[in-house]
Amino acid sequence: HFIGFIIFEIPSNLVTDILGLHVWLPILMICWSITSMTQAACTTVVQLGFVRFLIGTFQAAYPPSIIAYIGSFYSKNELTLRYSLITTLVTIGGALSGFSSYFIVQISDSSLSGFQWLFIIESIPTLIMAIIIVVFLTRGPGNARFFTPEERKFAIERLKSECDPVEIDSDLAKAQVKFAFTDILTYIYTVVLLTTTIPFYALNFYLPTLVSQLGYNDFQAQLMVVPPLIISTIFMLLNSWCSDKYQTKTINALVDFSLSTIALVGMLATRADDPTAQYKRNTMTAIVLTSNQIGGIIGLLIFPATDAPSFIMGSSVCLATVILSAILAIGLKFYLELLNNKRDLTILANHKYKLNDNDLKNNKRIREIAMELVEKEPKYDEVLCDRHLNW
Incomplete structure (x- = not known):
C-alpha cells in the first residue's frame, strides 16, 4: 500500500x-x-x-x-x-x-x-x-x-x-515542476514530515496493542483507544485555531513536539519500571507528502511483537524523531526568516527605496514597506508571501 x-x-x-x-x-x-x-x-x-x-x-x-x-x-x-x-x-x-x-x-x-x-x-x-x-x-x-x-x-x-x-502556459508549468525538485525547502519539509509521521503512524497502528499490554482484552483495548484520540483531536483543532488566529507556526509545532516528548519519555520510563506557484507548490506538496508514506513504512516496523511488553525500540525511535522534528522546526524558522529578509531587501532595492538607520535594524518595518511596494504587483504570492515569516 x-x-x-x-x-x-x-x-x-x-x-x-x-x-x-x-x-x-x-x-x-x-x-x-x-x-x-x-x-x-x-x-x-x-x-x-x-x-x-x-x-x-x-x-x-x-x-x-x-x-x-x-x-x-x-x-x-x-x-x-x-x-x-x-x-x-x-x-x-x-x-x-x-x-x-x-x-x-x-x-x-x-x-x-x-x-x-x-x-x-x-x-x-x-x-x-x-x-x-x-x-x-x-x-x-x-x-x-x-x-x-x-x-x-x-x-x-x-x-x-x-x-x-492567471493562466499558466506549459513552459512555465514545467519550470515550476523543475523548481519544486531543486528547491532545498522541499527536502527540509520532507525530512520534517518524515520525522513527524513515524511516531504518528506507529502509535496509530499499535496503540491498541500497547493498551492491551496493560491487561485489557481486544474489545476493551479498542474502547480505551478512543479517549486519547478524542483528546488529541480537540487539542489539534484548538492549536490550529490559535495558529490561524495569531499567525504563528513554529511555536505551535514546538508545543506539539514538547508534549509528544514528555509522553514518550513517560512511556519509556513506565515500561522500564515494568518488568508557490500552482504547479511548483502542488508538486512540492506531492514530494513532501511522499515522505509521509515512507514514515508509515518505518512506523509499521518499529514495534515488533517480540519487544512486548516494553517496546523500548519503538518508543525510543518515536522519541528521537520528535526531538529531531523540533530541532528542524526551529532551524526552518530561522532559515525562512533569512530568506524573508533577503527578499525584502531585494524588493526595496528594485524599487530604489532608501532606508534610514533605524529602519535598517527593524526587520518588521522592512517587511511592512516591502509588502506595500509589491501589493499591487502580479504574482504577489510568489514574490513574498510564499516565504512568510510564520508560514
Whole structure:
C-alpha cells in the first residue's frame, strides 16, 4: 500500500493539475473502493499484497490534491485549521473503523467470513462519496455550483491579494515542476514530515496493542483507544485555531513536539519500571507528502511483537524523531526568516527605496514597506508571501 503511494504520488498529482480534482478524484475513489472490495476474494499473501499496492496507487493523489483544492478557497491565514480538520477526520475515521471492525468480523451466518465482509462494507462509503463528488465538486471557486454568482465573485476577489488567478502556459508549468525538485525547502519539509509521521503512524497502528499490554482484552483495548484520540483531536483543532488566529507556526509545532516528548519519555520510563506557484507548490506538496508514506513504512516496523511488553525500540525511535522534528522546526524558522529578509531587501532595492538607520535594524518595518511596494504587483504570492515569516 505505502509503496504504491510512494511511486505514484507525484505523477498522479500532476494528472490532478491537468484534469482537475473534480474529475480525477472521483475516478480514483471508484477505483480504490472497488479494488478494496476485491480484498475479500484474495486467498494468498501475494494476491493481497498486489491488491494493496493497487489501492495505494489509486489513493496516491488524494493527500496533495485535497490540500491544493482547499487552498484555492481559503487564504493562507485560514488554512491551518482547515487542514487540521482533514487530519482530525482521518483520526476519527481510523478510530471508528477499528471499533466497527470488531463487530463486523463477528459475522458468521453467511457464505463469507467476517473479515471478507469487513473489506466489502468499509469500501461502500468511498463509492457513495465518489458519486457525491461528481455531482457537487467543481474545479475551483470560480465555477462552484454551491455558490451564487455574487459568492463566486467574492471568493475570487478575496484571494487576489495573495495570488492572481492567471493562466499558466506549459513552459512555465514545467519550470515550476523543475523548481519544486531543486528547491532545498522541499527536502527540509520532507525530512520534517518524515520525522513527524513515524511516531504518528506507529502509535496509530499499535496503540491498541500497547493498551492491551496493560491487561485489557481486544474489545476493551479498542474502547480505551478512543479517549486519547478524542483528546488529541480537540487539542489539534484548538492549536490550529490559535495558529490561524495569531499567525504563528513554529511555536505551535514546538508545543506539539514538547508534549509528544514528555509522553514518550513517560512511556519509556513506565515500561522500564515494568518488568508557490500552482504547479511548483502542488508538486512540492506531492514530494513532501511522499515522505509521509515512507514514515508509515518505518512506523509499521518499529514495534515488533517480540519487544512486548516494553517496546523500548519503538518508543525510543518515536522519541528521537520528535526531538529531531523540533530541532528542524526551529532551524526552518530561522532559515525562512533569512530568506524573508533577503527578499525584502531585494524588493526595496528594485524599487530604489532608501532606508534610514533605524529602519535598517527593524526587520518588521522592512517587511511592512516591502509588502506595500509589491501589493499591487502580479504574482504577489510568489514574490513574498510564499516565504512568510510564520508560514
